[in-house]
Structures are given as C-alpha cells and as structure tokens.
Amino acid sequence: MTDEMENRHNPGVEFEPQDLAARNVVQFLIGVAVMVALASVAVWGIYKYMDAYQRGHQPAQNPLLEKTATDTRVVNPGDIEKFPQPRLERNERLEINDFRLQEEKQLNSYGWVDEKAGVAHIPIESAMQLIVDRGLPVAPKAGTVPPSPVNDARRAAAGSDTAGQAHPTGKKQHE
Secondary structure, eight states, rough: OHHHHHHOOOOOOOTTTHHHHHHHHHHHHHHHHHHHHHHHHHHHHHHHHHHHHHHHHHOOOOTTTTOOOOOOTOOOHHHTTOOOOHHHHHHHHHHHHHHHHHHHOOOOOOOOETTTTEEEOOHHHHHHHHHHHOOOOOOTTSSSSSOOOHHHHHHHHHHHHTTTSSOOOOOBBBO
C-alpha cells in the first residue's frame, strides 16, 4: 500500500515557476542593499553636519587657560586623573579586578584607618573571632537607667551625703 501511494502522481499539485523566480529574489536583495547603503550615507551625512555645527558653537575658552587644545571635548589621558571620583570606566574588567583585589587586601590585613585617632582595621577572620570571644554589646533592659557620667555622679553624691549623720567625734553635724 505504501508503494502505491509513493508511485501515484497527482497532476493538480505541481511547482509553479511563475510564482517565485530567482530574478525577483535577486532584485529584492539588490533593492535592500541599495536602501541600506542610502540610509548609511544619510546617517553619516547627518553626523558630519551635527559635528560641524557643534564645533562651530563651542563656547569660547577662558583666556586665562593655557591653550592646549582648541576642542574642549578632547580629554588627554593625564587629565582623567584630575577628575573627582567616581570616574567613567575605561576598561571595566581590569578596573573591577583591581577594585576587588584592593578590597580583599584590606579585608585580610592589618592597617591604619586613621592613625591620629587610633583607628585601625584588622583581618575579618580576627574580627569575627573577637566577636565570638567577647560577644556583642547588649542594650539595657527596659526600665533601667543606662550608665552615664551624670548618673554615676548622682549615685556617688547620694552615697557621700553625710547630712544628718553622726560625726566620727560623736557630734551630729548641722545642728
């Protein structure tokens, strides 16, 4: 039965060469290429015009500045370091690797943060071990007065109040 189906010829179903000729496809592709070329030339011309317009309308440089370049849009590589942080990245992979290396170095070494104030940084492993050994500061319980120099002075003053008490010689003071 499969042999019969394969050998049958249906005269109504055939390829029609008039519908799609190779010449039409080639003409279409040539038309697309011409349109892309025209669009590219138009965009290039617009950019050239805009660049010339922008160069012609640059603000005048301050006469006190050194005349290094007439185009203020050009930045020399040495001038980039003068800009404040954060700067635009020139090479993202190298800069992020340098940044991560610097962070790792600081996280795993000893050093001063502010030597005058006596503030230093220690490796993170040591800091975690100190927290395990010493614990974290705990907030005072509700209703208790937190320690302060004022409260310490009040307690000391109350403890040292000798008014109305017997003097060591046997006489009452303030009578």
